Structure formats: structure tokens, C-alpha cells
Amino acid sequence: METASGASWAGLSALERRMCEHIAQRQAFLLDDLRCHVAIPTGGNNVPALDETRALLTQRLAKLGASVEIHPGDPRPEWLFGVDASSPNLPTAVCARTSGRASATRILLAGHLDTVHDPHGPFRELSIRPDGQTATGPGCVDMKGGLVILVAALESLEACGVDVAWSVVLNSDEETGTYCSDRHLREQAAKHDVALTVEPALPKGELAIERPGSGQFFVEVRGRSAHVGRAFTEGVSAVNRLAHELLRIADMPDPARGRIINVGPIEGNRAANAVPDRARAWGNVRYPDAQIERELGDMLDALATPPDATPGVRVERSFNRPPKPLTDSVQKLALLAREAAENLGQSLPFAKTGGVCDGNNMQAAGIPVIDTLGVRGGGLHTPDEWIDLRSLVERCQLLALVIARLAEGRLAS
Secondary structure: OOOOOOOOOOOOHHHHHHHHHHHHHOHHHHHHHHHHHOOOOOEOHHHHHHHHHHHHHHHHHHHOOEEEEEOOOOOOOOOOOOOOOOOOOOEEEEEOOOOOOOOOEEEEEEEOOOOOOOOOOOOOOOOOOOOOEEOOOOOOOHHHHHHHHHHHHHHHHHHHHOOEEEEEEEEEEHHOOOOOOOOHHHHOOOOOEEEEEOOOOEEEEEEEEEEEOOOOEEEEEEOOOOOOOOOHOOOOOOOHHHHHHHHHHOOEHHHHHOEEEEEEEEEEEEOOEEEEOOOEEEEEEEEEOHHHHHHHHHHOOOOOOOOOOOOOEEEEEEEEOEEEEOOOHHHHHHHHHHHHHHHOOOOEEEEOOOOOOHHHHHOOOOOOOOOOHHHHHHHOOOOOOEEEOOHHHHHHHHHHHHHHHHOOOOEEE
16 A cells, blocks of 8 residues: 555555554644644753643543553752752653553553753744754754654554553653652563653664663862962862862773763862862763673772862762663564564664663663654754654654554564
């Protein structure tokens, strides 16, 4: 069969074709829904915007028969960059729909509501480019577009009579490390057979099948303050000692082995005429396996001094996203998705990536995960973030088809 758009769907059943046609007919709705969500500024721990987005999505999932539970967020480590006593412990929504039939595969879907964009900045809305095929907007691809197709795919399954049991987890802190929601993601993963997330596709539309692990660290130096002119020799500079530690950190990376360590924000005293008594730095690590993880941890821990030393060096770390290797079960799940894509006339190449996401955490709970079933685009985390608007329909069809075939037991066959 050839559809009105010219795509060959010869590999689809009549029910699958009807489902994909239903999604194609909702093209205008998908764009309007994306515009709505992009305009809600969910970056920067903006609680009212996160609550609004969560409510919009969970209300639609509830209409599909899902129970909705809102779980309080766990606290984040106090030393993380940007975290203080006023930082909210963001909640996680868990929506679960049962099926009238025994499903062969228990399916978990996951997406995050937060973005990295300043909720008060000038980048605030979806702007369609003159070509009509792409648009820019905060979070349009990471991952407002993914959330839009996730709910729409489930609605089309329901509309076409495809009876599927599923659970959806919507968290609000993926971009800041998933500390508030990690426990809930892992608990839900342990109750399911597979997980799908709607992180954006890789740059050429690839499916990410392997990811490194990731962690955060913090180095704080305590010195002794003194007036630069009157008592310079009585002071102990925390900034000088931190500079020494940063040079040691600069020698730690070994990219050829996948050992990555990077320092980002640095903070010292503001007064130039006072010997600084405090200096701090925050960083991120990436590692392909447990061996490299141990190496990085040991090297960072070795920077610390006894508590009573002057200058004193304190090190905190949290290696919170385990590596996500390509396992046999991940390969099998990815091949199911590729076959579905090819049946839709799409291509779905596989690739490794250095990025991390909630897929790392869920796979660590013991189930296979494919986590880039979202829309296509680029410029993630920048004011040039863009989406290929054609992918709203295309990736929604792909996601719906993968869910339907998992529910049929195709993964077990």
C-alpha cells in the first residue's frame, strides 16, 4: 500500500496503517501542541511552569484510563551547582494504564518536563522558519517535541482500538541530574520489561544504543583571610590552592580510554585586596565502565586533605548515571524499532553517543532501554535549538508502532 504522502507501508497490517493514518491526520494538532508546550518556560526549576506542563499531560493520560500518582521528589546533594536551601525537590508523575488483555511485554515510557533554558530569557516561543519545515524554540527538540509525540502516540493507539497496557513516568529534573526522580524511575523500571524514552534523535536521526556513565563532583578549598597590604603573609590563599588542584585535575583525562573529566563553574573571593579564604569548583565526569569509574573516583578522592589542614581541600562526588552498554536485549529492542521504521519507509541507523539521560538510570535497574525515539533536530541547550517539524508525525508513527508491536509480544518472538 502507498499512502497519500507517497510513503510505502507495505510491511504494516491494516490496523497499523489505520493508526499511522490517524497520526498523519493530526499533523496540525501536533504542531499546535508543540507551540503550546514550548511557550511554557520549564527551565531553571520554574515550579509553576513545570506544574502546568505536568497537569496538561497527565490530564490527557488520565482520559486514556491511566491512574495518576504524583510522587514527592528526593532531596539533591547540597553541594551541587545551583542547589541551595531554597531549591525545590521536584515531584515525579507516574501514570499507569492497564489492559483488557494480558500484554506480553510490560512497557514503560519516560520523558522529562524540564529544559536548560532561562525561563525569563528572550528565547520564549516556537518560531517557524521560512522553509516551513523547521522551527526554533526553547526545548522544542529536548524534549517538548518528544512529550508531544509520546502522548499523541498513546491517544492514537486508543483511538484505533489497540489495547495496550503502559506506564508513563514524567520527571522534572533530568537536565540537572535526575536526583529528585532517580528512585522513582528505577522503581518503575523494575516493574517493567522494556523502557522507551523520547530524548531527541541523534544528529542524523540515529538511535542511541550505547552511552557512557556520568557523575558530578565538587572541590572546595578553605584558606585563611588576611588584608593584602597589612598582613599578606598571614593569609593562606584558597584560590591559589584551588588553582593547584585544577592543574592536577587537568592531567586526569584519558579520552582514548573514555576517561573524561571537566571543570565548569569556578568561584573565589570577590575582593582583590583580600587574601581569599574560600574557593570552589564544580565538574562533570564521563566513564565507559566500572574500571574507569573507579579510577576517576580514586583520583578525585586523592585531592582531599585532612579536615584540620590549612589550606584544606574538601571533595564531594556523585557518580549518579551508570554506563548504558549495548547488551543483547538492547540490540534486540533496537532491531525491533529499526524494522518498524523501515516498514514506515524511514531509516533508523544506530550510533554511540557521549551524552547521558534517564535511559542510563532505567537500564541500570535491569531492563533494556532505547532512549532516542523523540523528534529530530539540533542545537540542543542553545538559543538556536531547532526541530524538523516533519518528524512530529514521522516519529510519532514510529513510537506508536513500536509500542503496538511490543504489546503484541514481538520482542519475545
